[in-house]
Every structure is written in C-alpha cells, then in structure tokens.
Amino acid sequence: MTESSELLEKVIKNDYCIGCGACASVAGSPFRIKMDEYGNVVAEAGSDPEQSNARVMDICPFSDKAPSEDKISDRFFPSVNSNDKWIGKYLECYAGYVDEGLFREKGSSGGVGKWLGYTLLAEKKVDYLVQLHAKESGEPGDPLFSYKIISDKDEVISGSKSSYYPSTLVDVVRKLKDKEGSYAITGIPCFVKTLRLLSLRDEELAERIKYTIGVICGGMKSANHSKLIAWQLGVKPGDLVAIDFRRKYDDRPASNKIYQVWSSDNEKERYRDAARIFGTDWGSGYFKPNACDFCDDVVGETADISIGDAWLPGYVNDPKGTSVIVIRNTDLAELFKKHIEKGSIVMDSISAADVKKSQDGGFRHRREGLSHRLSKLEKSGKWHPPKRVKPGDFDIDRKRKRIYDLREKISKQSHLSAHKALQNDNLEIFFREMLPLKKKYRSAYYGKRYIRALRRIKRMILPAK
Ligand SMILES: Cc1cc2nc3c(=O)[nH]c(=O)nc-3n(C[C@H](O)[C@H](O)[C@H](O)COP(=O)(O)OP(=O)(O)OC[C@H]3O[C@@H](n4cnc5c(N)ncnc54)[C@H](O)[C@@H]3O)c2cc1C
Ligand code: SF4
Ligand code: SF4
Numbered sequence: 001m002t003e004s005s006e007l008l009e010k011v012i013k014n015d016y017c018i019g020c021g022a023c024a025s026v027a028g029s030p031f032r033i034k035m036d037e038y039g040n041v042v043a044e045a046g047s048d049p050e051q052s053n054a055r056v057m058d059i060c061p062f063s064d065k066a067p068s069e070d071k072i073s074d075r076f077f078p079s080v081n082s083n084d085k086w087i088g089k090y091l092e093c094y095a096g097y098v099d100e101g102l103f104r105e106k107g108s109s110g111g112v113g114k115w116l117g118y119t120l121l122a123e124k125k126v127d128y129l130v131q132l133h134a135k136e137s138g139e140p141g142d143p144l145f146s147y148k149i150i151s152d153k154d155e156v157i158s159g160s161k162s163s164y165y166p167s168t169l170v171d172v173v174r175k176l177k178d179k180e181g182s183y184a185i186t187g188i189p190c191f192v193k194t195l196r197l198l199s200l201r202d203e204e205l206a207e208r209i210k211y212t213i214g215v216i217c218g219g220m221k222s223a224n225h226s227k228l229i230a231w232q233l234g235v236k237p238g239d240l241v242a243i244d245f246r247r248k249y250d251d252r253p254a255s256n257k258i259y260q261v262w263s264s265d266n267e268k269e270r271y272r273d274a275a276r277i278f279g280t281d282w283g284s285g286y287f288k289p290n291a292c293d294f295c296d297d298v299v300g301e302t303a304d305i306s307i308g309d310a311w312l313p314g315y316v317n318d319p320k321g322t323s324v325i326v327i328r329n330t331d332l333a334e335l336f337k338k339h340i341e342k343g344s345i346v347m348d349s350i351s352a353a354d355v356k357k358s359q360d361g362g363f364r365h366r367r368e369g370l371s372h373r374l375s376k377l378e379k380s381g382k383w384h385p386p387k388r389v390k391p392g393d394f395d396i397d398r399k400r401k402r403i404y405d406l407r408e409k410i411s412k413q414s415h416l417s418a419h420k421a422l423q424n425d426n427l428e429i430f431f432r433e434m435l436p437l438k439k440k441y442r443s444a445y446y447g448k449r450y451i452r453a454l455r456r457i458k459r460m461i462l463p464a465k
Helices: 003-012 069-076 112-122 153-158 170-178 189-201 203-208 223-232 290-294 330-342 352-358 360-380 398-423 427-446 448-461
Strands: 031-035 041-045 092-098 128-134 145-150 183-187 209-215 240-244 258-263 270-273 305-309 323-327 345-349
Touching: 003 041, 069 189, 092 112, 092 330, 092 352, 112 128, 112 153, 112 183, 112 209, 112 305, 112 323, 112 330, 128 153, 145 170, 170 203, 183 189, 189 203, 189 209, 203 209, 223 240, 223 258, 223 398, 223 427, 290 360, 290 398, 323 330, 323 352, 330 345, 352 360, 360 398, 398 427
Parallel strands: 128 183, 183 209, 209 305
Antiparallel strands: 031 041, 092 323, 092 345, 128 145, 240 258, 258 270, 305 323
16 A cells, blocks of 8 residues: 555545645645535545555654654754643743734734744744735635735735634645745644654755744634624625634623624625624534544644633733743744843743643643543544544543534534535525534533523513413
C-alpha cells in the first residue's frame, strides 16, 4: 500500500480530514482540496493513490505516522522549560489588550492578533504576514474567507476577525515555497501543527516560517453554518457575501457573540445575538467537523504564540474584549515586554492555570470527552488517530457521557439537515430535524429541572384543554 492509499483509508475515509492541504501540497500528490456539499473543506483523491509515491503520512496532523504536539514542541522550543499538561510549553502568559490604533475595536477580543501581525511587519521582523481576509470579490458563492499574503503593514487591520469558517493552507504552502522571504502565519492549532510537520521535512520552509501565530480553538464550523445564520437573518444562502462572527457592542459582555451578515441583494444592516439564532450554541457541537472531536490541542501548543479570548472573571464583562496570550518564542516575549513598557499594549501576567481556566469548557470536551469517544472507537475496533489523551484517562459519569454522545449526534445531524434544507430551499427542514436532538441535549445538560421549567412555561402559554 502506498502512503497516499494509507492516508486515504485511515484519515480521509474515516472523516478525520480537516482540509489543511499538506497532503495536496507535496510533489506527486494525488490529492486535491475541495469544499464538500456540507461546507467542510477536505482532501479528495483526484488520481489513483496507488500510483503515487508522494510522502504524505508524516505531514498530516491526523496521521498515525506524525509526531504528537508534545514531540513537535520539544523540537521547536527546546529551551522552554515551563510545561503545562493543558496549555503545553510557555514562557509568558498574559491577559490584555492593544491600546493603540483601531486594533481592539476591529479585533475579535483584545485586538492582539492583528496588532502582532502589524508590529512584526512595521518592525521588519518579517517580510510577509499570512492571515485570513474576508473575500473581496463581493460575489455570492465564493468562499467567504481565505488566506492572503501581505507585506503592507497598513493592510493588516483589514484582515479577518475570528473566522469560524473553513479554509486551507494548500496555496499558502505552495506560495511560500515559491517566494523567498520571512513569514509570520496565523492559524488554528491543527494548521500550525501542519506547518511544523512540513517544516520538519523541509528546511527551506522551516527557515521562511519565522513566526506561527496560533488562534486558540474550540472547534471549526462548516461554511453551511454561515449560510444557516444568514438565512435566519433574512439573507438567502445564495446571496450571502460577508459575515462578522464577532460584532462588538458597547454595553454587552465580550462573551456575548453577535453575528452580522451582508447580502448581495441590498445594504440592510442585519445582526443578531447568537443566543437567538438556532444552531449557534457553541458547546452543543452544531456544524463541527468530525476531526475537531479528535483533536486534543486546544491552545495551539506548537505555535510561537497562542491568542484567544480571556473568558475569565475580571475580563469577560468588558465589552471591548480582552485577549489571553501564551508566548513560547523568546523574540516575541521580548517584543511584548518592550511594548508593555511603551504602553502600546496593556497586559496582566497570568498563570498557566488561569489560561486553562479561560478554556475550561474546551478542555473538558477535548480531553475528558475525547477519552470517552476514543473508548467507544476502541470497543468497536475502528481506526482512530493516535492521541495524547487515552481511553479511560478520566472517570466519566453517565450524565457526562450522554452529553458527549449527544454532541457527536448534533454535529453529524446538523451537517445532514442543513444540506437537506439548502437542497430543498426550506429552512424549516433544519429546525424540524434538529429540534428533537436539541431537546434531548438540553434535558441531558440541565436535567429534570429544565424539563419541569419547560412544562411550566408551556402551561402558561398554551390554553388549558
Ligand atoms: C474556529 C475558531 C475557534 C476559536 N475558538 C476559541 C476558543 O474556544 N477559545 C478562545 O479563547 N478563542 C477561540 N478562538 C480565538 C478567538 O476567537 C480570537 O480569534 C482570538 O481571541 C484573537 O482575537 P484578537 O482580538 O486578539 O485578534 P484579532 O486582532 O481579531 O486577530 C485575529 C487574527 O487571527 C486570524 N484568524 C482568525 N481566524 C482565523 C482562522 N480561522 N484561521 C487562521 N487565522 C485566523 C486573523 O486573520 C487575524 O490575523 C477561536 C478562533 C477560531 C477561528
Ligand atoms: S488533514 Fe490535511 S494532510 Fe491530512 S488528509 Fe486532510 S488535508 Fe490531507
Ligand atoms: S478543534 Fe482542532 S482540528 Fe478542529 S479546527 Fe480546531 S485545532 Fe483544528
């Protein structure tokens, strides 16, 4: 069996592909990257994998031939000694925000992501920044976000905020190979892992990728997730041209997600609180690719710096947003210290335990929940990617197991039902098919109290028979 056939059989056919594009970027690869009918970005074989001698097994983040995040970070941060079982290696941890320019206003949380990209270009620490940008074509149908390589520091601010939308690195990797220079790249943890795996094999690439900027990740969403949000806000899926997942409000906590969408049809301003949009409850697992349920790196342990939301008491209620930051690279640690002194960024030193606390829900699902999911796969004898978490690592009660099981069902069913709703041009199909699972999830999560409260409300609303 060739490596390509092995990758196809193990990772792609078992639905563990996250579409990073590493396998499609190497010479002689039979793979190409596409967006499937469910709006997930995945690899597919365009030619016979048995006829290919491409080496793809050690560069896929979900392959059983790739080193783990622990091994990768040992290779890239050999002199970083502080190591935490949740957030990986670290030099400094901060919670804070940018206090210059429009970075905080135009950022998802404290604006640190784009500020860092800007500063690296402004101080000529890199020649190029690779970050996500919203599409510029204005044409409905094109992907709403894709990677762009920029060298003009003033262009950084127009980069995306948090993009809960699938993308791929395949073109980026090809361009990096073609164009000499030093690069900083933003990426979700699995994409940073991909860049590290490619770098371990390719010295030229390793030299060019000077800084990896990881965004802490609670799971990806499909492109159909955006369509279903837009539909509920009055924009037909075919007319959707842009989405902002992190609109801010002066008088609401930063954790209160507000989604805004734009239509090709008219200029009307359309936005709504996520709590009032069906299918956006993050924890339930709607529209999540299967791969994300088999990923144990929440923070981005192989990145030079990881940036997320400071969902912590003392920060979470600030509507302007606050970032949580983990630094593993000594240059970046110095850069932060310099700018804290200058006052361009305002940072509080926090502990690794605080960073972990800011992501408690994500860790529960991706460590405890993952160990449960792995146990089920082991029992059924099915292949799964090797993980640092092992089956049976956690003592999980029945209630939690049911919650994790229902999340898996919701993820799978949401892809199917959204596809069916889109095919039939009928949003009601999505609501109708998802409602029973939503009810089961709520009752598993909130218990009998929830059911009793629901019955009480029903009795109040519905006339007595
Ligand atoms: C899918 C996803 C899930 C997330 N889940 C969590 C979570 O569970 N907990 C948490 O604390 N934080 C999470 N984040 C990160 C968080 O939403 C913010 O992106 C982060 O706090 C940075 O905000 P900022 O204001 O500091 O940066 P900003 O100034 O907004 O800059 C963000 C930078 O990240 C880049 N970027 C955004 N999305 C992507 C992407 N998908 N791929 C590559 N680059 C990207 C942008 O292009 C920009 O350069 C998630 C982000 C994504 C994309
Ligand atoms: S995760 Fe990346 S490397 Fe692995 S199969 Fe998918 S696209 Fe290829
Ligand atoms: S949860 Fe893991 S696999 Fe999914 S997008 Fe985030 S980093 Fe990638």
